[in-house]
Amino acid sequence: LKIPQKLxxxxxxxxxxxxxxxLDSNQVFLVSDSLEKFAFIGxxxxxxxxxxxxxxxxxxxxxxxxxxxxxxxxxxxxxxLDDTIAALE
Numbered sequence: 001l002k003i004p005q006k007l008x009x010x011x012x013x014x015x016x017x018x019x020x021x022x023l024d025s026n027q028v029f030l031v032s033d034s035l036e037k038f039a040f041i042g043x044x045x046x047x048x049x050x051x052x053x054x055x056x057x058x059x060x061x062x063x064x065x066x067x068x069x070x071x072x073x074x075x076x077x078x079x080x081l082d083d084t085i086a087a088l089e
Contacts, residue, residue: 004039053083 008017019038020031028040044050060076081087 007038010042055081055083055087057081057088 008019008021010021010023013020018032018034022029022031030038030040032038057079058076059079060074
């Protein structure tokens with residue numbers, strides 16, 4: 001089990017820091033020389049809330065145009081996904 005360690009603080013990176021981090025208004029960019037697992041940990045700015053945008057994807061069987069089927073129950077599956085194009089693919 002690998003123990004998490006602090007690699008960098010935004011704005012305090014140097015040539016010796018193993019990663020470079022850039023924060024934009026709604027995105028975080030991380031540049032690293034190696035592929036590893038990373039976690040971003042921080043606090044919201046004073047007076048602001050942290051936000052993560054999600055998508056809901058709902059799936060149900062196709063409804064048949066059949067009057068005798070009226071009143072039948074349907075199962076609807078709802079998935080919560082990250083708000084990215086790749087998440088739904």
